[in-house]
Amino acid sequence: MKEIDRINYYVNQIKKKIDFNPQLAIVLGSGLNDFADTIDKVASIDYKDLDGFVRCSAEGHVGRFVFGYINSVRVVVMQGRVHYYEGYDVADIVLPLRVMYYLGARNVIFTNAAGSMREDFKPGSFMVFYDQIAFLVKSPLIGNNLESIGNRFVDTTDMFDKDFRKLLLKIGKENGIDINEGVYIQAAGPQYETVAEMRAFKLWGADAVGMSTACECNAALQLSMKMAAISCITNYESGLNLTSEPLTHSQVQLMGQKANQALEILIKQFVKQAKEVNLLD
Ligand code: HPA
Numbered sequence: 001m002k003e004i005d006r007i008n009y010y011v012n013q014i015k016k017k018i019d020f021n022p023q024l025a026i027v028l029g030s031g032l033n034d035f036a037d038t039i040d041k042v043a044s045i046d047y048k049d050l051d052g053f054v055r056c057s058a059e060g061h062v063g064r065f066v067f068g069y070i071n072s073v074r075v076v077v078m079q080g081r082v083h084y085y086e087g088y089d090v091a092d093i094v095l096p097l098r099v100m101y102y103l104g105a106r107n108v109i110f111t112n113a114a115g116s117m118r119e120d121f122k123p124g125s126f127m128v129f130y131d132q133i134a135f136l137v138k139s140p141l142i143g144n145n146l147e148s149i150g151n152r153f154v155d156t157t158d159m160f161d162k163d164f165r166k167l168l169l170k171i172g173k174e175n176g177i178d179i180n181e182g183v184y185i186q187a188a189g190p191q192y193e194t195v196a197e198m199r200a201f202k203l204w205g206a207d208a209v210g211m212s213t214a215c216e217c218n219a220a221l222q223l224s225m226k227m228a229a230i231s232c233i234t235n236y237e238s239g240l241n242l243t244s245e246p247l248t249h250s251q252v253q254l255m256g257q258k259a260n261q262a263l264e265i266l267i268k269q270f271v272k273q274a275k276e277v278n279l280l281d
Pocket of ligand 1: 115235236237238
């Protein structure tokens with residue numbers, strides 16, 4: 001089956017259940033799933049109720065689409081994503097994103113949990129992607145039947161919308177939220193990075209590391225979606241970790257949960273202000 005036919009199969013399944021045309025997609029990361037419960041919800045669809053769709057196995061990822069409104073903007077929230085480390089092919093990882101695009105979403109905000117490789121990017125703070133390093137994981141643009149989705153060769157210059165980035169930083173400042181811009185690197189995981197890997201990543205120009213998102217951003221780029229991506233810094237990376245405690249997924253989730261309130265302000269204000277100044281496509 002062509003990938004576009006697989007996507008349309010799910011778009012049609014969803015359309016049979018709900019008539020909703022989202023403008024903005026929001027992807028929630030580890031520990032950040034609570035945000036979906038704060039929107040003006042209209043309906044939700046569990047991934048498991050879509051025949052043959054991906055299933056979330058990572059703890060802290062609910063596994064459903066939530067449809068609703070933020071400040072009268074129509075949004076679809078991915079409450080839980082799937083990862084490369086769960087054994088999925090990259091086409092499956094970006095399937096929910098592509099489905100949201102074909103449901104109507106032309107704008108997207110990605111969120112995730114990430115480890116910081118800089119002392120000044122502290123746990124509890126946020127990092128807006130200025131740029132990304134994605135080549136450690138297979139690209140979703142690889143494949144022989146993707147022509148109907150978008151171009152194979154895409155320009156990555158300024159792939160993260162400048163106005164979106166500027167607005168997020170402004171909102172952070174206005175609300176006393178510690179937020180910076182930086183470069184994200186996606187590692188395959190699921191083991192956390194060694195000190196040597198972290199040193200290498202730093203030399204490559206990365207500021208924070210995680211196990212998702214960059215491949216999804218490339219899929220969004222291929223679809224010409226207007227995008228921003230925000231990391232919630234949940235921990236210092238191996239070489240910077242000054243505690244004697246080993247890094248665990250529960251620690252990452254817990255720190256993410258603590259950041260939920262600030263994330264809610266960031267995203268809700270972003271949607272409100274982006275709408276006011278006509279930034280949303
Ligand atoms: N490394 C990779 N992924 C992560 C980390 C990390 O330190 N923290 C949260 N996700």
